[in-house]
Amino acid sequence: MEALNVPMADTPVVTFWEGEIVDIKNYTFFTGKWEAMPDDDIKHWTKFPSFAPFQSQVQADGGKSLDLSNYPFIFMRWKEQYFVNVGTDCGLTIAGFYYVCFSCADVTINGFYYDPNSSPFQKLELKSANEGKTGFSFSSYELQ
Amino acid sequence: PFPSLFPFSSPPYKSFRRRRIRFHAILLPLSIDTTDMPTTASASFTSGADGGPTSLVARLSSGDPDVKLRALREVKNQIIGSKTKKLGYIKLGAVPRVASILSAAIADGDCFQPAPAASPRGMLGYSSNVVVQSAAALGSFACGFDEGVQAVLAAGALPLLVRLLDHPDDKVVDVGARSLKMIYQSEFAPKYEILERKSLEFLVSLLNREGENVTELGASIIAHSCRTVEEQKTMLEAGVLKRLVSFLDGSVGQRDASLGSLAAAFRNNAEVITEFMGPHGGKPFNAIFRLTVDSNPKTRLLACQCLIVIRNATDCYVQELGFKRKLVTTLLELLDDPGQVGDECPFVLSSLVEGKEDLHKIALEADAMVKLRNCMDKENVNPRRLRGVLLALADLCSKLESCRSTFLSMKVLKPLTGFLNHKEEDIRIAACTCLKNVTRSVKNLCAGYFMKNEALVNALILLLTDASEEVQVAALGVVSNIVVDFTTHKSMFVAHEGMQQLFCLSKSMVPAVRSNALRALRNMTFLADDKCKEAIYLGMTPSLIANLIRDDELSVKEQALALVRNLVDGSVGSIEQVFADDSIILDAVGSQLQCCPNAEVLLQGIYVLGNIACGNEIHKEAVTCLLFPLAGRGPEPFFVNFLLSSDSRLRLATIWVLINLTLPSPGALKRQERLQNEGVLSIVRSMVNDPCLDVKIRVRTLLTQTEHFGDF
Numbered sequence: 001m002e003a004l005n006v007p008m009a010d011t012p013v014v015t016f017w018e019g020e021i022v023d024i025k026n027y028t029f030f031t032g033k034w035e036a037m038p039d040d041d042i043k044h045w046t047k048f049p050s051f052a053p054f055q056s057q058v059q060a061d062g063g064k065s066l067d068l069s070n071y072p073f074i075f076m077r078w079k080e081q082y083f084v085n086v087g088t089d090c091g092l093t094i095a096g097f098y099y100v101c102f103s104c105a106d107v108t109i110n111g112f113y114y115d116p117n118s119s120p121f122q123k124l125e126l127k128s129a130n131e132g133k134t135g136f137s138f139s140s141y142e143l144q
Numbered sequence: 145p146f147p148s149l150f151p152f153s154s155p156p157y158k159s160f161r162r163r164r165i166r167f168h169a170i171l172l173p174l175s176i177d178t179t180d181m182p183t184t185a186s187a188s189f190t191s192g193a194d195g196g197p198t199s200l201v202a203r204l205s206s207g208d209p210d211v212k213l214r215a216l217r218e219v220k221n222q223i224i225g226s227k228t229k230k231l232g233y234i235k236l237g238a239v240p241r242v243a244s245i246l247s248a249a250i251a252d253g254d255c256f257q258p259a260p261a262a263s264p265r266g267m268l269g270y271s272s273n274v275v276v277q278s279a280a281a282l283g284s285f286a287c288g289f290d291e292g293v294q295a296v297l298a299a300g301a302l303p304l305l306v307r308l309l310d311h312p313d314d315k316v317v318d319v320g321a322r323s324l325k326m327i328y329q330s331e332f333a334p335k336y337e338i339l340e341r342k343s344l345e346f347l348v349s350l351l352n353r354e355g356e357n358v359t360e361l362g363a364s365i366i367a368h369s370c371r372t373v374e375e376q377k378t379m380l381e382a383g384v385l386k387r388l389v390s391f392l393d394g395s396v397g398q399r400d401a402s403l404g405s406l407a408a409a410f411r412n413n414a415e416v417i418t419e420f421m422g423p424h425g426g427k428p429f430n431a432i433f434r435l436t437v438d439s440n441p442k443t444r445l446l447a448c449q450c451l452i453v454i455r456n457a458t459d460c461y462v463q464e465l466g467f468k469r470k471l472v473t474t475l476l477e478l479l480d481d482p483g484q485v486g487d488e489c490p491f492v493l494s495s496l497v498e499g500k501e502d503l504h505k506i507a508l509e510a511d512a513m514v515k516l517r518n519c520m521d522k523e524n525v526n527p528r529r530l531r532g533v534l535l536a537l538a539d540l541c542s543k544l545e546s547c548r549s550t551f552l553s554m555k556v557l558k559p560l561t562g563f564l565n566h567k568e569e570d571i572r573i574a575a576c577t578c579l580k581n582v583t584r585s586v587k588n589l590c591a592g593y594f595m596k597n598e599a600l601v602n603a604l605i606l607l608l609t610d611a612s613e614e615v616q617v618a619a620l621g622v623v624s625n626i627v628v629d630f631t632t633h634k635s636m637f638v639a640h641e642g643m644q645q646l647f648c649l650s651k652s653m654v655p656a657v658r659s660n661a662l663r664a665l666r667n668m669t670f671l672a673d674d675k676c677k678e679a680i681y682l683g684m685t686p687s688l689i690a691n692l693i694r695d696d697e698l699s700v701k702e703q704a705l706a707l708v709r710n711l712v713d714g715s716v717g718s719i720e721q722v723f724a725d726d727s728i729i730l731d732a733v734g735s736q737l738q739c740c741p742n743a744e745v746l747l748q749g750i751y752v753l754g755n756i757a758c759g760n761e762i763h764k765e766a767v768t769c770l771l772f773p774l775a776g777r778g779p780e781p782f783f784v785n786f787l788l789s790s791d792s793r794l795r796l797a798t799i800w801v802l803i804n805l806t807l808p809s810p811g812a813l814k815r816q817e818r819l820q821n822e823g824v825l826s827i828v829r830s831m832v833n834d835p836c837l838d839v840k841i842r843v844r845t846l847l848t849q850t851e852h853f854g855d856f
Contacts, residue, residue, distance in 0.1 A: 016590040070837050084590060104841050135758030135804030137713040138751055140706055141628045141670040142663060143584045144621040 001080065008091030014084040015094055022075040024066050029058050031077060034097050035116050044099040044112050045075070047121065051101070076100040078111065093117075098124055197222075197229075197236055204241040213274055216245065220281040227289050234295045239285055243299035246278035250307055272311075276319050279308055283323025286330065293330040302327065302334070314355060321350075321357035325401075328364040336369035338378055351387045356395050363388060363401035370408040376416045379409045385420050385428075392431040396440055403435065403446035407453045414458035425461045429454075433467075436474050441485045445478055445492060452496045468503060471496055472510050479515055490516065490532030494539045504544050512540060513547065517554050527568045534563065534574035541581040548585045552593070556582075557600055564603040564619075569612050576607070576618035583625035594626040601626075601637055608645040613654045620649065620660035627668040638679070643668070647683040655697040662692065662703035669710035677711050677718050686725045693732035698742045705733065705748035712755045719759040722752075723766070730756075734770050737782050743791050750786060750797040757804035761811050768805060768815055778822050787827050792836035799842045802828065806849050816850045825850060 003013045020027040030041050042059060045051045050073040057063050068075070080094035096115025103109075111124035130136070200222075203215035219238055223230045233239070249271050282301050285292035296302070305327075308320025327333045337343045350362030366388070370379055379385055388409075391402035410417050421428050432454075435447035448471050455462035462468065475496065478489040493512075497503040507513075519525065519533045541548045563575035583594055594600060604626075607619035623646070627637060637643070646668075649661035665684075669677060692704035708729060712719045722729040737749045757767045771783050778784075786798040802824070806816045819825050828847065834840040 016587060018587070072837065072841060081587065082591065084592075104837070105845070130758070132715075133758040134760075134764075134807050134809050135754070136800060137755040137758045137804075138800070139670045139710045139713040140748075140751070141667045141710075142706070143586075143625050143628065143667075144580050144660075144663070 001078075003092060006091060008089075009086055011085065013086050013090050013092055015080040015092075016082055016084055017078045017080040019079075019100070020077045022077070023068060024063060027077070028062050028064070029054075029075070030062060031097075034079065034114075036097075036114055040114060041099075044114060044121075047099075047112055048073075048075075048101040048110065050103070051075070072104045074102040074104065076102065100124070197232060201233065201236045201238045201241065204238065204245065209274075212245065213277060216242065216274065216277040216281055220277060220284055223281070223284050230285055230289050230292050234285065234291060239282070239292075239295040239301075240299040242278050242281050242285075243296070243301040243304065245274060246282065246301065246304050249274040249278065250304060272313055272316055275308065275311075275316055279305060279316075279319045279323050283319065283326045286323065286326040288326075288329075290330055290332055293327050293332045296327060297332065297334070309350075309358065318355055318357045321355065321361040325357060325361045325364045328361065328368045331368075333368055335371075336365045338366075338369055338375045344378065344382060348382055348384060348387075351384060356397055359391060359394075360397045360401040363391065363398070363405040366405035367401065367408045370405065373413060376409050376411075376413045380416050380420055385409055385416075389428045389431055392435065396443065399435060399438070399443055400440075400446050403432070403443070403450045406432070407446075407450045410450070410453050410457060412457050414460075417454055417458055418460060421461065423460070429461055436470060441478055441481050444474055445485050445489060448474055448478075449492050449495070452492065456495070465506075468506055469510070472503070472506050472512065476507075476510055476512055476515050479519055487526060487529040487532065490519070490529065490536040494532070494536045497536070498539045499542070501543050504540055504542075504547055507540055508544070508547055508550060513537070513550050513554065516540075517551075517556065520556075520559055527566075527571055530563070531568075531570050531574045534571070534578045538574070538578040538581045541578070542584075545585060545587065548582050548588070551582060552585070552588060557594075557597055561597075561600045561603050564600075564607060569615055572607065572610070572612075572615050573618045576615070576622050580618070580621040580625060583622055589626065589628055595637060601642065605637070605642045605645055608642070608649060613652075613657055616649065616652075617654075617656045617660050620657070620664055624660065624664035624667045627664055628670055643679060643683060650684065650692065651688070655695075655700060658692070658695070659697060659699035659703050662700065662707055666703055666707040666710055669707060671713075672710070674715055674718055677714065677721075680707075680711065681721050681724075686721065686728050690725075690728040690732040693729070693736060698740075698745060701736060701740065701745045702742070702748055705736065705745060705752060708733065709748055709751045709755055712752060712759075716759050716763075719756055719763050722756065727766070730766065730770070737770075738780065743789075743794065746782075746786070747791075747793055747797055750794065750801060754797060754801040754804055757801055761809065764805055764809070764811060764815065767801065768818065771801075772818060772822055776822075779824055783824075784827065787824075787831070792834075792839055795831070795834065795836065795839045796842060799828070799831075799839060799846055803842065803846050803849065806846065808849075819850065 001015050001017055003015070006013045022029055029045055030038050042055075045058070046055060050071075054063055054066055057066060077097055078100050079097040083090065083092075083094070093115065096113055096118060098111040098113050100109060100111040107128040109124070109126035111126075113122040113124065114120070128136070200215055200218055203211050204219065206212045206215065219233060219242070223233060252271050282296050282305065286296045302324075305320050305324050308316050309324075311317050311320070328336075336347070338347065347362055347365060350358055350365075353359065366379065366384065370376060385406065388402045388406050391398040393399075394402075432447055432450050435443050436451070438444050438447065451462055451467075451471060462471070472493075475489055475493045478485055479493075480486065481489065493507075497507055516533050516537050519529065520537075525533075537551065541551055560575055560579055563571055564579075566572050566575065579600075583589065585593075588594065604619050604623055607615055608623070610616050610619065623637075623642070627642075643665075646661045646665050649657050650665065652658050652661070665680060669680060689704060689708065692700055693708070695701050695704065708722065712722055722733075733749050733752050736745055737753075740746060740749075753767050753770065756763050771779050773780065783798065786794045789795055789798075802819065806812050806819065816825075819828075825847075828843055831839065831843045832847065834843060
């Protein structure tokens, strides 16, 4: 992730993050770590309109019988692991994590930052940027 | 009559990880000629008051039987435990002379007579003595020494030794069996034709005889030659497996030979295993498992190997966590063995953990990484053991980030970089394999952990010019991972002429080298800037790229197209290059889309078109012309096939092309009209409930863009 216009940094700040996709099988809507309690989880997920159909089931039993595989939204948690190009004194914190919702249809990403020591519900909004191109292009790599 | 143990019917099989077999052709004089003294004997063998080894070899052809017998004994005693001396005597032509002595003694006939009644009990007659000494000498040449085995076989000694199995004196039988066992413990022994009736009967008879060496011989033959499903089934049906299990309570030699032969009979054959062991494993399984705590390290290793073979064939028996942990901890302990057991142990560990995440976790918890790392650090570790350790580490780092992180935290890059310069080719390859798996760590790639390491980058670039193509391919595997462009640390690689080497290797005569070099270039251009892309176009030329797209090898085509895909993902300027030299690259892409049957190649090709279609009007029109070469005649058949492909990836990529062609732009409306008139939009409408979610969403995106042309 690259953050631009960071007040205390001379350059854009790049961080490396790792994500968890909520698929109920490997990861559920309940975080279970990073100082996030189930109440915190529900408070954040309910901020996404696309979570509404699942709210009652998740509150009742964690949503263990939900099948999200054909749902056109993908729920994730993103946790930044380290700063790639700056030191930890750049003025940004990576102590918390993001609750994220990706909309497959319009290719937008929304998220809310959670960190007990930071202001709550700081928003993340990402849209696909074509960088002057008239279309959507894809590069690929293949690790051996 | 004895069953024929000849001819060689198939290349030798090695139970451990396959390696390239180096066959040393040893040319030896087959006739006994005392004047035929090789001139290549090393100086150390010609010293001594009595003439040393040269003279000793000459005495093997002496007319005096006592001199001959003493010479036999002396040769036998000298070579025991010394590969150097064995090789020295082989070069001096000792083996065919010994074989001749044995042959003459057998032909004599007396050696098959019982010893005279007057001779002391246990004493052999002279002929039998010669037989014992010559057979023992041949066995010693073959013992643990492949060159010795080959020399003994080349001297025609095998049938001679087989004859001894029928001798009336047990001592002679024993020495014959022992020597044959030495041969059959080598991969160079000829394949025994288990399926041939007489051969099978003979084999069964060996297993049912008294005498440990004879039964061990039978087991060794099975371990060596039982390879096919039919042979394994024959072992089961002939009752051989039951007999082998009974040896698990026998002597050390019988236990070890039996474990090896059971492993051969079970390998990759779940049917034989379950039919023999029954639903719960029973006595056979317990007997094998018990041996994992035997006092003899070799027995423990062989028992583990046998259980691993069973586990890899079927998960009926070794399922429980306890069993798996036991196997891991036993093998890790055996790593400390200073001898051959410790050398082979890492290969057995690899066969246990390869491709299995659950075992990677168990191994990690058992500190396998630390133990293997410690083996790497030891001074003068022998190449076989080092190779095994590197490959075991590679297996453990193949899947889990936790394993890679643990491994990297042990400061391994420096020693690994050192091994990239090792004089042994196998070690260089193993080091590359280990690095390749470790560099799959996206987390560490992003941090530039590898590309910032100048020594590592330098060593890898050097390997790209290694004399061995296998090493080049192995090095390319590492390079193609570390150049993935998550950050901008490629400058060191470029500065050290890494890119130049990749250009050069993309023109190699060896397909694996070409495709791996292209993969590295492809990865290098992932989200790369225009400067990097220009350098590639300059270094490779449109003509070379087009030729690689048209290459005979599918893997080369695929990587060449993937490289172009990345090259054209960017600015308008980067797309322009595919039109250079009369659009030679674009033509090549089009030709593959029309005629290549391989889905991976087609996928890259269609993404090339999709990326070009993000350019300006000229670019979009070029793609449109490629899809609709003749107005009013409908789209190219390949295009319709992609839309209707059973492969959702192809359907999706094709829809993206259409999305890009119909996005609002000056010529978009005209293209949309064409899609409508050529029947493409109606095909797309039929995909509105595509079973693949991604395709369904993008079809709806496309139809929304083109909604002037009908309902959906």
